[in-house]
Amino acid sequence: MSAAEETAEPDDDTAKPWGEVTPEAARKLLVAAVEAFAERGYHATTTRDIAGRAGMSPAALYIHYKTKEELLHRISRIGHDKALEILQAAAEGPGTAAERLDGAVRSFVRWHAERHTTARVVQYELDALSDEHRAEIIELRRRTDAAVRRILNDGVKAGEFDVPDVPGTTLAVLSLCIDVARWFNAQGRRTPDEVGALYAGLVLRMVTAQQ
Amino acid sequence: MSAAEETAEPDDDTAKPWGEVTPEAARKLLVAAVEAFAERGYHATTTRDIAGRAGMSPAALYIHYKTKEELLHRISRIGHDKALEILQAAAEGPGTAAERLDGAVRSFVRWHAERHTTARVVQYELDALSDEHRAEIIELRRRTDAAVRRILNDGVKAGEFDVPDVPGTTLAVLSLCIDVARWFNAQGRRTPDEVGALYAGLVLRMVTAQQ
DNA sequence: CGGCGCGCTAAGCGCTTGCTCACCTTCGGG
DNA sequence: CCCGAAGGTGAGCAAGCGCTTAGCGCGCCG
DSSP states (O other): OHHHHHHSOTTTTTTSTTTTOOSHHHHHHHHHHHHHHHHHOTTTOOHHHHHHHTTSOGGGHHHHOSSHHHHHHHHHHHHHHHHHHHHHHHHHSSSOHHHHHHHHHHHHHHHHHHTHHHHHHHHHOGGGSOHHHHHHHHHHHHHHHHHHHHHHHHHHHTTSBOOSOHHHHHHHHHHHHHTHHHHOOTTSSOOHHHHHHHHHHHHHHHHBOOO | OHHHHHHSOTTTTTTSTTTTOOSHHHHHHHHHHHHHHHHHOTTTOOHHHHHHHTTSOGGGHHHHOSSHHHHHHHHHHHHHHHHHHHHHHHHHSSSOHHHHHHHHHHHHHHHHHHTHHHHHHHHHOGGGSOHHHHHHHHHHHHHHHHHHHHHHHHHHHTTSBOOSOHHHHHHHHHHHHHTHHHHOOTTSSOOHHHHHHHHHHHHHHHHBOOO
């Protein structure tokens, strides 16, 4: 398994979204599950539906995953890892706090728009996870929150931002970005880039001193 | 049925949330369904669970509602009516655009926080509705959107606001408010009033000219 | 005070669910 | 050239699902 992973290029997870899921059949099943969960929700999706979308028999699912919940966990875990990676890269990057916040919101929103099927599963199907799996994911979300809070704190310290309630504003910024997954429609008028630019501008106004 | 409704005071739907659902047993079932749908989601909730929470047998549900989906529709319809009422009252009220926007966000957020179980069902279980019922609800949401957009347009016309993209900003404002239903926790540190005040302040910064 | 109708229940029907199991194919190594 | 592991299938099991139906208790009207 790790030998197969090494044959892939190291950075192709942006180009090929589920490149880290290694047996071909397991990836096909996982992609099918993402689509189905995003469309109908976890509980309304049957294992027969997932297998059918992947062009396989229902039993094939259980060769690669122990349960339907394990499939959801794999999706949620990989998605949260990606989300955290995006925000931490923005938080630890160069530039002023304003520039980093702009980049963070822009890329986080773009991810929620471009990959809104995945994001929908990642953000709205937490309750369906088992207790242990949910706890693991919640820890990742805590770190996501911390990355944004760090940018805001930096900006306040540098005098760039005027933010009376940093934790509350962190919540609002993440909230705004995450909700994109709920309403974004690929057939709609706005491209992911446009939404990212719009939202980054709005967030910067929220934190900038009013004069 | 209308005779029974007339015996209630005209304005008690704020004090007694589901006062408009008239046979006592039907209301108990609906309240139980709201709790169950909010906790587990529509598809993961069984009719036995709803009836059990209401202290009745599973069959009792079908005396008052034709199907489980009809229950969801009743909840969604009443909830959307209430949400629209809140925003239209704010939009058509007196005061400057800034004052009306402040009031709109404050009361809309407060509703999503205080009644976050109901709001969660209303905002996140649209997909489970039948096609006709979903179309009816989407029309209500269009009007909700229009109420906020009207405030923003008024503010721009009056020179109070600097909003380059009114439809996009309308989306963002509603998005911010709606997402409260996802994360709000009654055991958390913030009261609905505090969140409403915080969010109203952030939204005003989003639309106010920067100078 | 008899009986009628309404609100409710116990039991269960037909179906779908997540998941299993016996079996089949394919294919690289001795 | 056969063999065993890996990956797949068809059929089906037990459990749980939404919903129905036959019948029960009880308040109300003649």
